[in-house]
Amino acid sequence: MADGYDFIIIGGGSAGCVLAARLSEDPQVRVLLLEAGGRDRHPFYHLPAGFAKMTKGIGSWGWSSVPQAHMQGRVFRYTQAKVIGGGSSINAQIYTRGNPLDYDEWRQKGCTGWGYDDVLPYFRKAEDNDSFEDRYHGKGGPLGVSQPRAPLPVCQAYFEAAAELGIPRNHDLTGASQDGVGFYQLTQRDARRSSAAMAYLAPNRDRPNLTVRTGAQVRRIRVERGRARGVEMVDGSRIDATCEVILSSGAIGSPRLLQLSGIGPADALRELGIEPVYDQPGVGAELQDHLDLYCICELTGPHSYDRYAKPHWSVLAGLQYLISRSGPVASSLFETGGFWYADPDARSPDLQFHLGLGTGIEAGVEAMPDGGVTLNSCYLRPRSRGSVRLRSADPAEAPLIDPNYLADPRDREMSIRGLKLTQEIMAQSPLAPFVRAERLPGPEVRSDDEYFDFICRHSKTSHHPAGTCRMGSDPAAVLDPRLRFNGIEGLRVADASIMPNLISSNTNAAAIMIGEKAADMIREDHGVPA
Template identity: 75%
Template sequence: MQKAYDYIIIGGGSAGSVLAARLSEDPTAQVLLLEAGGRDSHPFYHLPAGFAKMTKGIGSWGWQTVPQRHMKGMQIRYTQAKVIGGGSSINAQIYTRGNALDYDEWRQLGCSGWSYEDVLPYFRKAEDNDSFDNRYHGKGGPLGVSQPRAPLPICEAWFAAAAQMGIPRNHDLTGESQDGVGYYQLTQRHYRRSSAAIAYLRPAQHRPNLTVKTGVQVLRIVVEKGRAVGVETPDGVLRASSEVILSAGAIGSPRLLQLSGIGPADELRNLGIPVVLDQPEVGANLQDHLDLFVIAECTGPHTYDRFAKPHLSALAGLQYLLTRRGPVASSLFETGGFWYAEEGARSPDIQFHLGLGSGIEAGVAAMPQGGVTLNSAYLRPRSRGTVRLASSDPLAAPLIDPNYWEDPHDREMSIRGLKLAREMMAQEALHPYVLAERLPGPNVRTDQDYFDYACQHAKTDHHPSGTCRMGQDAQAVVNPELRFNGIEGLRVVDASVMPRVVSSNTNAPTIMIAEKAADMIKAARPGSGALQ
């Protein structure tokens, strides 16, 4: 006889792992978590420097964008996690939240209950911070948040270079002010990755009311008489008596909704998919941060590039095992900050990540003598893209179109950010460490040169959002309680609900969204005293 579940959560990523742990705190609630990917058993998932392997295919669906029509048709590798813990298991572990004004803007867009003061308690609730316990940070939560273990002297030189440009040092980039440069805190505990799977699921895994199944791809959400009642898998239908919660991410969630007949009706009919609900906004409003970078060759072994050699790599592994220090203890991008491209911007609109090497990510060149990378990304793009289906085959890759630089303002600000990055790397404070800039290189001078360079070397910052946007208007996909508009018993809980992408990395905000959603779902459970 099939087991009865109250909640079925689709997707075991950052949000799904949080939800499974929090909802199963109620011993009377039967919770099922379904993840298409596998377990996080490979050691690369737990070593901080394992991030360098992730954008090259480990734990990923292996997708790419469609040709970007505003960038000479370039296609960009689009890493999306396919493993328990989702993005939190494969990302660079950078703990940022965006700017307080991002959330106040959400409230102004009709998302009541999502202002900065509304969401700050959930950021604090999630945290077990090794350095701060104040208005902005908390201790004792599930998620390890730590200072970096393995910065190098070149990081301090970069801070000095920023100061020469008038950019201040900031010792807490998720505190009172976002402005400036510093060390990012990392989602680590004891110098190991603190993914949502490790932080939330592992302590809950022995609860008798929590079932976690990996390697299960959901084919569609089952809707009967306007209510989501379960999911179809290759092995049959699983039913939920209370709610189906979709947490498959900003690409996976709209993809599954469309496979279920929920989305733009004309497009679904053209693919032969029976229409359950015509909702054109499903898969629309895709936002992402596009990344441009500077790579410089170093004057000596000042970064971790030297450890790419097999014998030194083995030595680095031994150092980490014995001391929890060295290159393996580094996320490789724990240095960075926020500054301004646009005069009069309401808060920083450029984010920097200093990479302690070259060739760290897929598609990024490596320097033969060792190098350093400085990434820059424009944080508040105006361009909007889509996630659509290529076919009705649930195993087919979706059509991911971030539509980068549709709005010329995004192109202008991105190039300004790259110019700032080049200026930083040329400062006197970095002369002892930097031999010469190799990319973009001395031949890139005009705006057309910058555009041509970007169309060869741009990459995603892995921050897709907005494709099931939250709001109170009739076109919104979900309401501020994250209930799906037009289908009962269905919620979406992940980065897809963001009405606008936050001005930073998106993993910590996604965990916050799930923490807040868990409280709303618990409050709606029969017997809680709240209305269903």
């Protein structure tokens, strides 16, 4: 027997949590949020430093990429969240939005209503900023946005080292200018993670018209006579949607479920024994991601948080956090960074830095026995495009994730330039009292071929997949600019997969903005009061 709701939202990640909270503000609207992952009960989901555990398995599907054709067959661990709150519950809490020109380019590509001036009010609407209230920032929104609580002296030395190379200090990296180095603001409130689940769902969990189900995996979206009518769960039960099915499962999960539902490239689906419902080659195409490279330096003393990996120090860190909400547990470990140029003629910064206050923080990254710091760089506007395809018709099987890193030679060149710049920064005199020696890449890596070999062994995803259900006004676009699926009524997608081009930064804040804007568009389309 089928039961019904006005809106069914598939995926309780950043955008999905926003949509569930906003659409259920009208008590007459029945909203169901389905999340395949579990609850966020474990304390690591709420402690800022819990991020160090996240890429190593907690709250993740445990997926990997296919061997990368342009990186010597390298297979990347590809962390995708499996918990309420999605990426906002497991990320490094870095609050960045991309560059204003990113959104203006979306508009120029036919995405009406998505220019920077169009999306800025939604960024501000979401924010409860502890430091800024101006044209760029807001207070009183659901999402806590805060200055870091636990910087270390090495951070100030990093700023001074960057200045030696002409890179200025920037006190608001999401304000009037993106250029420069500084502290990132963080999605935290009172030194606790402010995930989309905590910001948007937790305060509204008692609404009688909002139902949130975790551990609820959808088998397929049901399409009848050209309209999405609801969902079928893996246990065979069916749930009806009278208004819309909204897919918010992320840049990997959304195209995956569409293809499992028979919506995607028809020939590829037939090969897997899936009867096509709607032929749309763009579903799962144009995957974009940032490739993270890193320079690791051993330190002269306990200048980072590495020592707190030892049991007795971790106990002390826990006590410090409980008493004063400070110290290593209050740190996301990557709250220092900035934006600069690999190509000096680029229209805006095309590199992003993250200074990790330790080593071995993320899965697959080397750790220094005596402690160190990690300076990551990523090229922000890759030209390479990959894909998300099904391995089989079995929903329990992991998808085939192919970021296709460095397929475009320019991506390789710019990435190497970024890595060399991190080495230059770490070699400047203000960091000399802290840095004993650069260990990776190290002095033995000199030629571009040697840098490429190093990158193939030592790099990772930046966890910024996007673009696999892109919006646009052209015939090939999967979605129209109001995020409605072209060719199927009653179906909408709202998450990072809609991006026509990957933004020039971390993506979580943009996913929350997309949820806010999508909620307004849905209410307008259905006559639901805001």
